[in-house]
Amino acid sequence: MKTVILIPARYASTRYPGKPLAELTLADGSRKSLIQMSYEAAKQVSGVDAVYVATDDARIKAAAEAFGADVIMTSESCANGTERCANALERAGLSADIIVNLQGDAPLTPPWFVEALIEEVKRDSTVGMATPVLRCDAETYAHFTEDRRNGRVGGTTAVFNHNNDALYFSKEVVPFVDPGKLPDPIPVFHHVGVYAYRPAALAAYGSWEAGPLETLEGLEQLRFLENGHPIRCVEVDGRGRVFWELNNPEDVARIESVLRKQA
Template sequence: MNQLKIIAVIPARYASTRFPAKLIQDLGGKPVVVQTYLATLATQLFDEVLVATDHEIIYNLLKQHHVNVVMSSDAHESGSDRIAEVVANLDCDVVVNVQGDEPFVSKENLQSLISVFKNDIENKIDLASLMFEINDLETINNPNNVKVVIDENYKALYFSRAAIPFPRDGKSYAPYYQHIGVYAYRKHALLAFTTWQMKGLEATEKLEQLRYLEYGKTIQMVVTSHVGVGIDTKEDLDKARLLWK
């Protein structure tokens, strides 16, 4: 197995289309993003865990809770850009992006992403990400659910908001997988991303992971049954509070 220095970065944007300031809402006596940070630390999988924010309110709040936090630019267009800025001068091999609105972060999922790189002796894999099988037609056809098509070794071939593969004769002979936007990156692939121009596929689908594929990077997909409890709306927060109890 490879000896790697692995860190976790939790991007924490203040603005959110559906639920502004969701990361600083109370969950079990602490802000959501603080609970996510503590849960990530508790996995004991990482050499370092830090939060990257674009807003002084979050920065100051996290400092009060003794969280390892850094300020990043508010001009970033994607999560990859924000994380790349933060890790550019850090000594690490692999960076795991943990969503700030997922306080119930699954240790098993993070472990499976890290294992991809530890087992990749020849350093052929640039990114790893998660997916789970879906069967419901409404879920498959919903453009908000990103689907991924893989090869026989579970490498990503394409991501789309469309239902792929398209069942031409009414039956699919391959499973449908929904992508979960949790990533682990080799540091060099992440830094390279920020130097590449956006190409047509990414611009069309509005999916940043397509940029990696368009530039020839290898994304290893991992199947999981642990779908996180993300907090995107006020209703999600109410559910999370019940679950927390």
């Protein structure tokens, strides 16, 4: 099955303008942009036929081409990464059996997270869309609750049924856990912002209007749930790595700390 990875990237982020071009300091003291690190993470995924950066911004296009990425220019009207992937697929005339949306703010995404998604879509022909979830360890759970206490939007959490199909995604920490009775393992799952779609699911998304839950939460994947389209949650193993996305400027220090530990 032909598989392509698209990295949607926009300059006009509400919380962090210019985020794809933000530079992080690596363990050796060198610096790389967020979009380059995300592209390099995508290139580590096995079984992928091509990787593209999808953007509507000339600055991001120039930066991506400078480090060797193929770029697909998309419409400025794309409201989120899924819309941008659908638009890129249509504009470039790409033919693929599985399209992976690896968002450009997640340079810490290990390749096996994406590989697990691809394998699940291949394994179960009924799955039109899949996304990874990672059980929170104590450090990540602490980051979640700290962000909420300080009024920041941090990572996203997911709840799902016995078939691993999503019930809901939220920027709140769900389910609620009594802080005085935190169990082990922690029953909170961090949603990792990566998606694998079959072409029909991606095409359907573009035909739906954003619903009230998507609008309130600011989470693009809720459009699938609001239209009765299942999302398969694939639990992945961090293998000792801490995963965090770059949602706010404060997250730069967190990610740089993880990079130093990994080195």
